[in-house]
Amino acid sequence: MVPDAPIDGIQPSVKPEDRSGDFTFTRGSNLAATRVNKSQLIEKGRENLILQSNQFDTTWVTPDSTITGGQADRDGGTDAWLLTATNAFHRVVQPISQSGVKRFSVYAKANVNDYLLLGCFEGAHYYATFNLATGEVDSNNINAISPSIENVGNGWYRCSATWVGTTTDVRIASQTTGGQNGWASTTSGSIYIQDAQLEQGLAATSVITTG
Numbered sequence: 001m002v003p004d005a006p007i008d009g010i011q012p013s014v015k016p017e018d019r020s021g022d023f024t025f026t027r028g029s030n031l032a033a034t035r036v037n038k039s040q041l042i043e044k045g046r047e048n049l050i051l052q053s054n055q056f057d058t059t060w061v062t063p064d065s066t067i068t069g070g071q072a073d074r075d076g077g078t079d080a081w082l083l084t085a086t087n088a089f090h091r092v093v094q095p096i097s098q099s100g101v102k103r104f105s106v107y108a109k110a111n112v113n114d115y116l117l118l119g120c121f122e123g124a125h126y127y128a129t130f131n132l133a134t135g136e137v138d139s140n141n142i143n144a145i146s147p148s149i150e151n152v153g154n155g156w157y158r159c160s161a162t163w164v165g166t167t168t169d170v171r172i173a174s175q176t177t178g179g180q181n182g183w184a185s186t187t188s189g190s191i192y193i194q195d196a197q198l199e200q201g202l203a204a205t206s207v208i209t210t211g
Contacts, residue, residue, distance in 0.1 A: 048208040049098050049198040050170065055211075056081050056092050056193070064090035065173070073194050074107055074156040082111065083174055084190040089183060091119070093171040098198065104170050105160035105204040106196045107152065108132055113189035115175035115182055116159055118147075120167045128161035129178045132191065140179030146202065156194075160204040170198055 013021030064087035128144035
């Protein structure tokens with residue numbers, strides 16, 4: 001068998017010439033498929049369920065806030081965004097419909113404000129907040145499973161939390177203090193954000209940038 005010219009889910013065989021050795025195959029959706037990784041272990045497919053995962057001025061909406069691109073990012077480029085509050089309950093939010101166990105993550109860095117809020121709506125508002133000045137998870141969280149914060153250098157952290165249920169939106173906000181009350185009381189100030197990801201499961205995996 002020569003690995004070239006596969007057509008319509010068929011890998012043609014060279015011998016026997018009657019094509020009785022043709023290999024047929026199918027592939028599931030991104031999340032249903034499996035592959036053998038470089039460690040020779042079978043792993044499930046991964047998918048970032050968010051659209052425009054690092055283009056916060058497109059599919060995302062920004063009630064009571066502004067978003068400005070071209071900011072210095074965690075890799076030394078200019079792919080980060082400045083999220084600025086203009087009123088209470090501000091956020092950058094993406095409507096979405098996903099069920100089950102989901103991990104939501106984003107890279108963030110303190111600016112005028114020191115706190116990041118990650119949230120979702122599942123018939124009620126659920127939140128996790130993170131202190132970007134100290135690198136700690138805030139203790140006042142609502143239904144967030146295993147919120148975590150990882151120092152990735154240069155003041156940047158990857159913050160993530162898991163929620164279970166049917167999610168109709170995901171949201172990001174900056175705060176001057178921790179907890180949900182911090183979101184309600186913060187009317188100004190800003191943080192930097194980059195590379196949001198929503199994925200099935202309990203762990204935040206490497207970022208898949210989506211269009």
